[in-house]
Amino acid sequence: MSEETLKRILENFRRYIRQDQKFLLRDLLHTFHPADVASILSHMDEEEVGYLFELLEPEVASEVLREMDEDARKRLLRRLDPERLSEVVGRMESDDAVEVISELPQEVASEVLREMAPKASEEVRELLQHREDTAGRLMAVEVVAVHQDDTVDQAIAAIRKAVDEMGEFYYVYVVDDAGRLVGVLPLARLLVSRSDRKVSEIMKRDVVSVPEDMDQEEVAQIFRKYDLVAVPVVDEEGRLIGRITVDDVMEVLEEETSEDIGRMAGTDEAIREEAVWKIAGARFPWILTSLVSGLISGSIIGAFRGTIGRFLPIVVFIPIITAMGGNIGLQSASITVRGLALGKIDTFELWRRVLREAKVGIMMGIFCGGTVGLVAAIWNENPIFGIVVGVAMLGAILVAATMGTLVPILFRKLGVDPAIAAGPFITMSNDITGLAIYLGIATSMMKWLVE
Amino acid sequence: MSEETLKRILENFRRYIRQDQKFLLRDLLHTFHPADVASILSHMDEEEVGYLFELLEPEVASEVLREMDEDARKRLLRRLDPERLSEVVGRMESDDAVEVISELPQEVASEVLREMAPKASEEVRELLQHREDTAGRLMAVEVVAVHQDDTVDQAIAAIRKAVDEMGEFYYVYVVDDAGRLVGVLPLARLLVSRSDRKVSEIMKRDVVSVPEDMDQEEVAQIFRKYDLVAVPVVDEEGRLIGRITVDDVMEVLEEETSEDIGRMAGTDEAIREEAVWKIAGARFPWILTSLVSGLISGSIIGAFRGTIGRFLPIVVFIPIITAMGGNIGLQSASITVRGLALGKIDTFELWRRVLREAKVGIMMGIFCGGTVGLVAAIWNENPIFGIVVGVAMLGAILVAATMGTLVPILFRKLGVDPAIAAGPFITMSNDITGLAIYLGIATSMMKWLVE
Numbered sequence: 001m002s003e004e005t006l007k008r009i010l011e012n013f014r015r016y017i018r019q020d021q022k023f024l025l026r027d028l029l030h031t032f033h034p035a036d037v038a039s040i041l042s043h044m045d046e047e048e049v050g051y052l053f054e055l056l057e058p059e060v061a062s063e064v065l066r067e068m069d070e071d072a073r074k075r076l077l078r079r080l081d082p083e084r085l086s087e088v089v090g091r092m093e094s095d096d097a098v099e100v101i102s103e104l105p106q107e108v109a110s111e112v113l114r115e116m117a118p119k120a121s122e123e124v125r126e127l128l129q130h131r132e133d134t135a136g137r138l139m140a141v142e143v144v145a146v147h148q149d150d151t152v153d154q155a156i157a158a159i160r161k162a163v164d165e166m167g168e169f170y171y172v173y174v175v176d177d178a179g180r181l182v183g184v185l186p187l188a189r190l191l192v193s194r195s196d197r198k199v200s201e202i203m204k205r206d207v208v209s210v211p212e213d214m215d216q217e218e219v220a221q222i223f224r225k226y227d228l229v230a231v232p233v234v235d236e237e238g239r240l241i242g243r244i245t246v247d248d249v250m251e252v253l254e255e256e257t258s259e260d261i262g263r264m265a266g267t268d269e270a271i272r273e274e275a276v277w278k279i280a281g282a283r284f285p286w287i288l289t290s291l292v293s294g295l296i297s298g299s300i301i302g303a304f305r306g307t308i309g310r311f312l313p314i315v316v317f318i319p320i321i322t323a324m325g326g327n328i329g330l331q332s333a334s335i336t337v338r339g340l341a342l343g344k345i346d347t348f349e350l351w352r353r354v355l356r357e358a359k360v361g362i363m364m365g366i367f368c369g370g371t372v373g374l375v376a377a378i379w380n381e382n383p384i385f386g387i388v389v390g391v392a393m394l395g396a397i398l399v400a401a402t403m404g405t406l407v408p409i410l411f412r413k414l415g416v417d418p419a420i421a422a423g424p425f426i427t428m429s430n431d432i433t434g435l436a437i438y439l440g441i442a443t444s445m446m447k448w449l450v451e
Numbered sequence: 452m453s454e455e456t457l458k459r460i461l462e463n464f465r466r467y468i469r470q471d472q473k474f475l476l477r478d479l480l481h482t483f484h485p486a487d488v489a490s491i492l493s494h495m496d497e498e499e500v501g502y503l504f505e506l507l508e509p510e511v512a513s514e515v516l517r518e519m520d521e522d523a524r525k526r527l528l529r530r531l532d533p534e535r536l537s538e539v540v541g542r543m544e545s546d547d548a549v550e551v552i553s554e555l556p557q558e559v560a561s562e563v564l565r566e567m568a569p570k571a572s573e574e575v576r577e578l579l580q581h582r583e584d585t586a587g588r589l590m591a592v593e594v595v596a597v598h599q600d601d602t603v604d605q606a607i608a609a610i611r612k613a614v615d616e617m618g619e620f621y622y623v624y625v626v627d628d629a630g631r632l633v634g635v636l637p638l639a640r641l642l643v644s645r646s647d648r649k650v651s652e653i654m655k656r657d658v659v660s661v662p663e664d665m666d667q668e669e670v671a672q673i674f675r676k677y678d679l680v681a682v683p684v685v686d687e688e689g690r691l692i693g694r695i696t697v698d699d700v701m702e703v704l705e706e707e708t709s710e711d712i713g714r715m716a717g718t719d720e721a722i723r724e725e726a727v728w729k730i731a732g733a734r735f736p737w738i739l740t741s742l743v744s745g746l747i748s749g750s751i752i753g754a755f756r757g758t759i760g761r762f763l764p765i766v767v768f769i770p771i772i773t774a775m776g777g778n779i780g781l782q783s784a785s786i787t788v789r790g791l792a793l794g795k796i797d798t799f800e801l802w803r804r805v806l807r808e809a810k811v812g813i814m815m816g817i818f819c820g821g822t823v824g825l826v827a828a829i830w831n832e833n834p835i836f837g838i839v840v841g842v843a844m845l846g847a848i849l850v851a852a853t854m855g856t857l858v859p860i861l862f863r864k865l866g867v868d869p870a871i872a873a874g875p876f877i878t879m880s881n882d883i884t885g886l887a888i889y890l891g892i893a894t895s896m897m898k899w900l901v902e
Contacts, residue, residue: 251675290775294772
């Protein structure tokens with residue numbers, strides 16, 4: 001949908017809402033794909049969303065709810081009564097139902113679960129036992145599974161039953177007597193096999209599966225690595241307990257990268273918030289770190305006030321030295337964070353990485369130090385000052401590049417998210433070391449500087 | 452594969468390579484999934500990769516090559532002779548073959564195409580006509596298509612043929628006499644339908660398809676929005692010409708987000724490079740912008756040298772004012788860039804967004820300005836100086852937050868990648884405005900400041 005189209009659709013919907021044209025709106029809503037309805041709703045205010053959502057058939061409503069952004073959905077959920085909710089959630093597959101229910105306040109969630117059909121409610125309760133951000137929490141329990149001794153005909157009968165109950169699926173999983181996963185049947189293989197053949201004869205035996213407690217980020221990496229569209233989930237004994245589909249994993253990937261970008265700038269939570277004071281609050285820790293770091297930088301400058309007073313041009317190059325240190329540190333950190341996230345950098349390569357980045361730092365330091373040193377020498381007609389500025393710049397850049405690589409890898413080793421490290425921590429240490437190097441060198445060279 | 456396992460595998464492989472244990476290595480390599488072989492190779496040097504790749508069966512070699520990172524693959528491709536290459540590439544599906552061939556130098560590519568089977572070579576040549584980063588360039592021509600008047604039995608016969616030729620597939624597409632796409636058949640539906648039924652009676656008619664010239668980022672958004680595992684590609688007349696699968700799209704998503712992060716820090720290209728001087732080179736434009744920006748900041752300070760000389764404590768707060776402006780600008784920009792990328796922000800909301808961000812800026816500005824102003828007043832026992840610093844801080848933060856939101860959206864409107872804007876441009880403008888505001892206020896307040 002182009003922005004132009006969307007804009008026109010929104011205008012029309014708003015007009016019909018004002019005219020309270022319920023029947024027209026109901027028909028209109030049902031001509032769109034549920035995903036389109038979700039994106040239309042994401043542009044309307046709470047009042048409008050509540051009004052339109054009431055008009056949807058339960059089946060469509062459940063699809064729309066599934067497709068909505070987490071924040072838009074949360075706002076809508078607050079408006080819906082438990083009865084309507086359980087009607088809508090009851091039509092979802094178990095993984096989607098879990099996602100929605102986990103977003104509800106405790107009491108509402110309990111009420112919705114009570115109103116739902118006992119079997120569905122039981123499934124959701126069990127899935128909710130799994131720790132958040134694990135494979136078990138991401139999976140749906142709806143799988144098509146057959147026994148390895150079944151025939152192709154029996155497998156097709158199982159599919160016939162599943163087609164009515166489930167959405168789309170692409171694999172039939174094969175289990176043994178104990179329910180352990182032993183193979184997988186791509187549907188195309190079933191289609192071209194004789195009906196009396198045994199499943200175990202035509203199944204693929206090397207099936208990629210994930211344990212229920214695997215972290216969701218790792219699950220996403222497995223999808224990416226092996227180019228999967230769905231993966232079966234197994235428990236400790238290797239028994240098939242569910243499956244994860246690629247659409248859920250794409251959401252995870254989006255989330256994780258957004259988080260990485262957000263954490264580097266301290267905006268992780270802020271992206272999801274709507275209220276102004278909440279946005280400000282979410283960005284606050286990072287801002288506070290910067291404030292403290294800025295005050296420390298200020299104290300360093302204050303400590304060197306004597307030096308600066310004796311040779312004022314020093315001030316002119318303070319911003320460029322801290323800025324270059326900060327920028328190069330940020331570059332090194334963003335390369336490292338992405339490399340770690342994409343699995344291109346392993347922590348055991350630590351020193352190789354740091355060494356390489358230090359070399360890059362030296363090259364850039366020589367170039368930048370040379371240029372800025374030259375400018376300083378010419379502006380002030382003082383070659384010694386040029387050397388002071390140039391050497392300080394080289395030092396600041398070298399430290400920044402090294403720290404920018406070292407800190408994220410060390411944080412990963414310690415089990416802390418490298419993206420957090422990459423933001424405030426590195427900026428702070430670079431500002432401080434850059435200033436200390438610059439003003440330290442200037443002080444020690446003072447007698448040549450002002451002779 | 453855990454890091455520990457990978458490390459051990461690498462050690463063993465290296466030992467066997469030194470001992471030239473070709474047979475052992477060949478057997479070992481073929482016990483791994485091709486994706487695992489690719490990730491093992493990504494940790495070895497060029498020499499080792501060349502040695503091991505030679506040992507692979509052509510079928511496995513083509514899978515491994517497909518799974519390798521673009522940069523690792525490029526290095527390997529340089530070592531392979533055209534004969535081996537055409538043997539390996541000839542076994543790939545058309546989309547993968549196109550990807551590999553487009554990475555080759557012109558002459559090698561032509562030679563490989565000449566050596567390949569005429570039909571495969573023709574397909575690749577046609578795909579290469581499509582503009583890079585479009586649906587046509589991403590798609591494979593291998594599709595299973597049946598005519599709408601065919602029966603289920605005939606459709607199954609078509610699948611039987613395709614199973615041998617193609618990798619996995621999940622849909623059969625349905626076309627009319629003119630080859631136009633009219634529907635889709637999920638395999639599960641075929642499995643449960645009577646064999647004499649007509650395809651047109653059981654197919655799904657509302658099929659999401661993409662035009663051949665659609666941008667790949669838009670294609671990825673469609674996959675995400677409609678939760679697809681594959682999408683058919685059509686030409687201008689609506690004729691079916693290929694299909695894109697979700698694994699290719701996940702690569703696009705990864706690339707695009709990496710690019711976004713990378714562009715904000717000017718490290719987009721640097722992430723892919725290996726040689727030290729190339730990494731430095733790729734980061735250079737950003738560094739140059741920072742240098743220029745730093746020198747402009749320096750000139751501003753130079754211009755206000757008189758003011759600074761009259762009241763030296765001004766210097767102490769220069770870093771904190773530029774740093775806070777820079778940080779808050781970066782936060783606003785990263786929120787905006789992510790919002791645009793995820794489709795949560797539309798450009799027609801420009802003023803609403805800017806206004807909201809300005810409000811956040813005012814809140815944070817009042818807090819930070821208040822705190823730092825207080826510190827300045829106490830450190831220097833000069834309340835006027837506290838007011839100067841506080842007001843300058845508020846002004847700098849407000850400008851930074853507004854610019855950080857405005858610039859990426861304006862860039863998107865102008866068709867420029869907002870992520871590029873978010874980096875150097877915003878930092879530069881924030882440093883300069885922050886300094887000008889601070890030193891301007893200080894100058895105009897000078898008579899009260901030093902009385």
